Amino acid sequence: MKIYFFDTETTGNTPSDRLIQLGIKEEGVAEPFLNEYYKPPMPIPFEASAVHHITNKMVADRVSFNTSPRYEEIKALFESPDTYVVAHNSAFDVAMLSAEDIHPTHVICTYKVIRHLDIKKEFANHKLQYLRYALDIDLDLPAHDAFADVVLLEKVFAYLLARIMKEQGLSREDALKKMEELSSLPVLIREFDFGKHKGKTLEEVAVEAPEYLSWLLAEKQKNPIGEEDWIYTLKHYLKV
Numbered sequence: 001m002k003i004y005f006f007d008t009e010t011t012g013n014t015p016s017d018r019l020i021q022l023g024i025k026e027e028g029v030a031e032p033f034l035n036e037y038y039k040p041p042m043p044i045p046f047e048a049s050a051v052h053h054i055t056n057k058m059v060a061d062r063v064s065f066n067t068s069p070r071y072e073e074i075k076a077l078f079e080s081p082d083t084y085v086v087a088h089n090s091a092f093d094v095a096m097l098s099a100e101d102i103h104p105t106h107v108i109c110t111y112k113v114i115r116h117l118d119i120k121k122e123f124a125n126h127k128l129q130y131l132r133y134a135l136d137i138d139l140d141l142p143a144h145d146a147f148a149d150v151v152l153l154e155k156v157f158a159y160l161l162a163r164i165m166k167e168q169g170l171s172r173e174d175a176l177k178k179m180e181e182l183s184s185l186p187v188l189i190r191e192f193d194f195g196k197h198k199g200k201t202l203e204e205v206a207v208e209a210p211e212y213l214s215w216l217l218a219e220k221q222k223n224p225i226g227e228e229d230w231i232y233t234l235k236h237y238l239k240v
Contacts, residue, residue: 001106001176003027003084004077005157007149008093009052011040014223019065019096020044020054023146024074025154034074035147038065052145066100078104084176086110086157088128088149090183092226108176109183110153113160115229116182117167125193131156186232206237213238 009021018040024033037054039062049055065071078085078097083106087093090109097104114126123134128149132139137155141148164175192198197205197212206213217234220227 001082001084001173003086003157003176004033005086005150005153006093007087007146007153008096009054009146010048010096011042011044012048013092013225015095015099015225016042017096018042019100020059021052021146022065022074023148023150025147025150027154032147032150034070036068036070037062038068039063071100075102078102081105084108084180086153088153088156089226091228095225106180107183108157108179110156110160112183112185112187112229113164113179114156115187116185117160117163128152128156135159187229188236189229189233202233202237210238 004024004026006022006024008019008023010019011017019038020040021035021037023035026033037059039059041064044054044056044059077083079102083104085104085106086108088109089111090107094104094107111126111128114123114131118126123131129152131137132152132155135156137152139148139152139155141151160179161172161175164170164178165172168175168178170178189202191201192205197209200208202213213234217231217238217240220230220234224231
């Protein structure tokens with residue numbers, strides 16, 4: 001099995017948004033397998049450009065992703081039964097690829113994996129850039145660039161793989177299967193780290209203010225990409 005790390009930059013984070021950059025790196029290979037910009041079928045909002053600094057002018061002369069020369073190659077690679085593709089918060093990136101009719105066969109989500117492993121709350125949060133510093137990963141790279149994030153992602157993946165192999169006594173092959181399994185399972189969120197209930201457990205709020213959980217569930221369901229864990233958690237505590 002070969003392992004490829006990938007990251008996307010997009011016009012936004014809703015189901016109607018589309019791909020504007022794709023970075024892909026093969027495990028252990030320094031040079032990018034792919035690092036390309038694409039012209040989306042709608043303008044890039046200023047709010048999105050403020051995050052990733054990709055503007056409409058930068059992609060004005062680019063082709064769309066699904067008409068790009070390497071589209072079929074990428075589709076075949078990601079859908080191959082002999083390929084693991086790895087992303088941080090893969091639900092979002094996979095949804096962006098699905099909109100382009102690419103449906104990866106084996107997916108590992110480092111965001112899901114570390115949240116399943118971090119039972120003792122070793123990390124204040126699990127975002128990729130936070131982990132860069134929490135794990136003391138020394139890289140001279142910008143944030144919110146698809147390929148720069150992929151290089152960092154490989155380092156985070158290596159930490160998680162080694163940790164699972166050591167803690168669970170698994171071979172590399174079995175550890176990869178375990179990571180894929182964990183990536184497919186929802187994470188039960190136990191404590192609020194934002195808003196007026198920050199610091200309280202979901203169990204406490206379910207008793208004190210169930211109407212807030214109901215409201216939050218409705219909000220998360222409006223744009224469910226990347227919100228699967230919250231939706232699962234809120235339904236669990238609301239018993240719906």
